[in-house]
Amino acid sequence: MNRDSSRPEAAGRRASPGSVRRDFQPWNDPAAKPLVEFRNVTKRFGAVVAVDRLSLSIHAREFFALLGPSGCGKTTLMRLLAGFEQPDEGEILLDGIDITAVPPHRRPVNMMFQSYALFPHMSVGDNIAYGLKREGLPKVEIAARVDAMLGRVRLKGMEKRRPDQLSGGQRQRVALARALVKQPKLLLLDEPLGALDKKLREETQYELMDLQADLGLTFMVVTHDQDEAMTMADRMAVMDHGRLLQIAPPDLIYEAPASRFVAEFVGDINLIAGKVTAIEGDLVTLESQTLGVIELDEDAPTCRPGDALTVGLRPEKIALSHDEPAQAINKVAGEIWDIGYLGDMTMVQVMVGGDDGKLFKVSLTNRTRRIERPFAWEDKVWLSWDVEAGMVLAS
Amino acid sequence: MSTPVPRSGGTGRGLLVAAIPYLWLLAFFLAPFVIVLRIALSDAATDQPPYAPHFPGFGQLGEFLSALDLENFRLLGDDPLYWQSYLSSLRIAGLTTLIALAIGYPLAHAMALAPKRWQGILLVLVILPFWTSFLIRVYAWIGILRPDGLLDMALMGIGLTSEPLRLLNTDAAVLIGMVYSYLPFMVLPLFSTLQKLDGTLLEAASDLGATPLTTFLTVTLPLSIPGILAGSALVFIPAIGEFVIPDLLGGSDTLMVGKVLWNEFFSNRDWPLASAVAIVLLVVLVLPLMLLQRARGQGEGGVR
Known part of the structure; x- marks a missing residue:
């Protein structure tokens, strides 16, 4: 299921494999002890299996993102970690200790709630100090730590305000500060940016990443927003129906998805049915009804000649031209049916193989300020792509 | 967003809507x-x-x-009977409120925590006594509390007491009757406040290290203050002027304003003095109510 771990060479080919922090890959180190470990955890709600025999390791200082459609069990997974739910089977380890039976208030794990769950009857300062007071710390230390945290999340001077006197972005930062000030071994963030508008969301993403790196904490973010997950995470897991379909750094999830579901869930993709005709080293040759003969470069392909399979082709990896490309293979003629202009890029839909053929998505980056666009509706065009562009997808 | 309304017609209707409660209060x-x-x-x-x-x-x-x-008001100040009956009423109504709160809060809390499908039934059970006449229910308490009544029989039967408690015609009997009668008025506002309480706040408290007791004291209790105030007002206000319960369950020495009022009106036929008693009672009630209203106004920021 986890393709990158079974195929380390897949990672080796890329300049900066996985993490943006080049030397940070504890998941590839067999000696590294994970901070969090799920061992065969199952959680049912009546007849619904929310988490299904799930195993997962998260390492210290990792920024881990859990991505999935609503109802996939990602929130349950997080609540299991916080202690609000008890697993029906399996165990959850934190720092090597089984915490399955530990109640939430004794776990060194803190959570930032999607709704923020700020105490409406307390000031910002009291909200942030709440967790420290429960630890019975001296007043002076509490005041100092709250003050430092207020500075950290840029809320200095707001400590006397009530949550309802704050903007959405400020409330989000109070919620973050309230959880961070406890210096948890693991911080859980449930859709942390979900309630913010787009501009603020982008800004806050980078703030969260800086905070996590500066404080040396471990973050686990649950989100349904793939941009959010891909921007922030060292590794991300794609979840569906209570199971983890792939756990990998964002670029591997995108460029080498473990399955058709992952490929379709993360980013746009064109799917092509084909039949393997020949395999020569890493080069797989397929015969497709719509595209004719196509070739793709797979690392150590596991398919055999005669296999029927699905090939995925990301829209940005396809080139579009009016003239027939010089290359002999991996090209097809079509007609433009739709053009969606998005400013930074243009999404073109090309019909291949006649009116009842297959619609291909091709994205073009708008690198110049040319107003006159090179393509128009009903243009006859050619699609072409490199052998590295296509990927074989397990169904 | 709103559909444009002709200005004069709009404000005219607005005025009418605003005027109805004032007309009501006036009449x-x-x-x-x-x-x-x-x-x-x-x-x-x-x-x-x-x-x-x-x-x-x-x-x-x-x-x-x-x-x-102002002769009647002067008389109220001079005769200790009157101010003693006010104090006694305040004491009994205050005790009733406190006991009703002590019983009602856990009750309302348990109801709010109960599964949603049970809450409707539990609510009906709280209101159920209202389906029987108030007077009959108070009479029933006479049967329970009188010497050798149901309570004595039960207690002596299981050997807890050896002789009748003689509760009837004491202040204790009045308190029992009042708490019983007014308990629903305490439970209902408390339940509605506690039911609205955001469960994630309790989870957040526990996540931040609060034990269940600390969570209750620092989150649940402060956020249910509006319900406590509303329930207390609904119990205290009718309790202070209560006449039937002290008359039926209380003794000859149970002093309450309601009884004094009744005596002045019907036994002494002194309407002016009875009216003065009523007006002083109103002032005694209105002042704390105004304070309550102010406290709620300030607390409003906390409850959204």
Whole structure:
């Protein structure tokens, strides 16, 4: 299921494999002890299996993102970690200790709630100090730590305000500060940016990443927003129906998805049915009804000649031209049916193989300020792509 | 967002809507109050109605007004019976409120925590006593509390007591009857406040290291203060003027304003004095209520 771990060479080919922090890959180190470990955890709600025999390791200082459609069990997974739910089977380890039976208030794990769950009857300062007071710390230390945290999340001077006197972005930062000030071994963030508008969301993403790196904490973010997950995470897991379909750094999830579901869930993709005709080293040759003969470069392909399979082709990896490309293979003629202009890029839909053929998505980056666009509706065009562009997808 | 409404028609309708509660207050609170105040300032007389002077018409308004005086209020201050009955009423109503809160809070809390499908049934159970006449329920308590009544029989039967408790016709019996009768008025507002309480706040508290008890004391309790205040007001206000329960369950020494009022009206036929008693009671009630209203206004920021 986890393709990158079974195929380390897949990672080796890329300049900066996985993490943006080049030397940070504890998941590839067999000696590294994970901070969090799920061992065969199952959680049912009546007849619904929310988490299904799930195993997962998260390492210290990792920024881990859990991505999935609503109802996939990602929130349950997080609540299991916080202690609000008890697993029906399996165990959850934190720092090597089984915490399955530990109640939430004794776990060194803190959570930032999607709704923020700020105490409406307390000031910002009291909200942030709440967790420290429960630890019975001296007043002076509490005041100092709250003050430092207020500075950290840029809320200095707001400590006397009530949550309802704050903007959405400020409330989000109070919620973050309230959880961070406890210096948890693991911080859980449930859709942390979900309630913010787009501009603020982008800004806050980078703030969260800086905070996590500066404080040396471990973050686990649950989100349904793939941009959010891909921007922030060292590794991300794609979840569906209570199971983890792939756990990998964002670029591997995108460029080498473990399955058709992952490929379709993360980013746009064109799917092509084909039949393997020949395999020569890493080069797989397929015969497709719509595209004719196509070739793709797979690392150590596991398919055999005669296999029927699905090939995925990301829209940005396809080139579009009016003239027939010089290359002999991996090209097809079509007609433009739709053009969606998005400013930074243009999404073109090309019909291949006649009116009842297959619609291909091709994205073009708008690198110049040319107003006159090179393509128009009903243009006859050619699609072409490199052998590295296509990927074989397990169904 | 809103559909444009012709300006004059809109404000006219707005005024009408705003005026209805004021008209209501004018007709059913202010007007009766003025009448009672006018009687309180008159003198008792063997007449029909039994006070003097009668209103002679607007021509002799000055003469009429000069005949009114504060003599009845002076009497209330002079005779210890009256202020003692006020204090006793305050004490009994206060105790009733505290006991009802002590019983009602856990009850409402348990109801709010119960599964959603049970809450409707539990709510009906709280309101169920209202389906029987109030008077009959108080009479039933006589049967329970009287010597050798149901309570004594039960307690002596299991050997907890060896002789009758003689609860009937004591202040304790009055308290039992009052708490029983007014408990629903405490439970209902508390339940509605506690039910609205955001469960993630409790999870957040526990996530931040609060034990269940600390969570209750620092989150649940402060956020249910509006319900506590509303329930307490709904119990305290009718309890302080209660007449039937002290009359039926209380003893001859149970002193409450409601009984004093009744005696002045019906035994002594002293309407002016009875009116003065009622007006002082109103002032005693209105002042704490105004304070309550202010406290709620300030607390509003906390509850959204």
